[in-house]
Amino acid sequence: MRTSSFGYLVKEGARSLWVNRLMSTAAVGVLAACLILVGAAGLFAANVSSIVSYFEDENEIVVFLEDGIDQKGVDDASLKIRMMDNISEASFVSNEQALQEQMDKYGEYAWLLEEYQGEENMLPHAFRVKVKDLVKLEETAEALLDMSEVQEVRVPTEVAHTLLGIRSIVSWCGFIIVLILLTVSLIIIANTIKITVFNRRKEISIMKYVGATDSFIKLPFVVEGLLLGLLSALLAYMVVWGGYVYVMEWAGTVDSAWLQELYQYFIPFEQVFKEVLISFCAIGVGVGSFGSMVFVGKYLKV
């Protein structure tokens, strides 16, 4: 492409934005609003996920070994457990450690347990196991129970179900929100382009008569859509940035014990600003240029 033509294309796209500035502003406003909602949904989901994964980490299966198992049995069990797919961490807790923990919990009444120390310890040896994927929790628990060295497995099934439920609700809601907003954005782009095509029908017809190619005729519209998308993305980014920082500050000052407990697992904006900016620009530019490319063909019939 020649520089004179390229200059023309960019100028035309930008000029069209300016000539239709009222409509462009409305379009940018709606697109930015969509992006803000998408961003808010995404950040909310990310925070929920961060909190859930904290609870996931807290969730462990306790694997009790058979009574009176010998050192070789423990070693075998340890090896088998560590070989399993879904296990991220496994730590051995001897019956002595377990008793000690119990005694620590009893505090000043710890002496009640003193007589069970040493030879008298009735507690089994155990492993504390963390799973990688909570979805496969029960499967993993069954596999553990199937081992000959294991007598019992304690699984935090209910907590797991709750966490999984929260996560899937959040991600489904997020997905539906994104879908609706993408549709809204495409409709906005389609309308903007439709009006621009109408406003520029004279130029378009002249271009056809003097032999401009279809793609050349379409390009200014694509440039316009792209610019609309980019402007919306930048606007949305600033709003999300400000809004997120504000909400975080507010959450930090609220006088609520559980919120303070969760606060430490919130994601600071510095940690995600790049992802937010990149995905906003990608969505904005993508929806803008793709939308105008599709719809300009429909309205132009060049």
Add this chain to the structure above:
Amino acid sequence: MIEFNNVSKRYENGTKALENVSLNIDRGEFVFIVGSSGAGKSTLIKLMLREEKPTSGIVHVNGFNLNKIKRRQIPKFRRTLGVVFQDFRLIPYMTAYDNVAFALRVTNVSLRDIRRRVPYVLGLVGLASKARIVPEKLSGGEQQRVALARALVNNPDLIIADEPTGNIDPELSFEIVELLHEINKMGTTIVMVTHEHELVSHFNHRVITIENGTVVSDTPEYQEEAGYL
């Protein structure tokens, strides 16, 4: 250069605009196409430009078979000719210069060629001094000359004009046709639709008359019978 072979055109609503039109226009000719309103003149022009497709028959223009031409090739075809319309079709916010340059800018012509060609054709139509003026500050005749400059700027072999004088004062109409006449002398083929009889009789050129969608007469340029006196 232009060849119509048994061409008929029926619009989607059933209107029969042309029926069995056959005609041949050679390189370098100047042809008037006349006929009353609704006779089918503009339809003939639209078929020449491949704005419409014939219902039956074959159309050849500038070496392109317009029945078989692919969509992708249409821009290339259109660059071989220039078009002028009754309503000028200038872009209101652009100066005369930019209106002419527009035709080159949108067809990927280099800046150097634009700077060379545009002033040249504006000079040709006598508007060199009005290059920086927007259409609404120009008279009808001047606007049509800008449009003519735009049609000429890519140096086409063929100029097609559909009632170019329809919106212009009669005195100025002669100027436009005079200009087309000069351009024709330089070798460009001209096809001009009009229903102004004074214009046609004033210039000695071939006249094709269309009525009710058919060619009713085709009178060649009157040849001086020299050498008998």
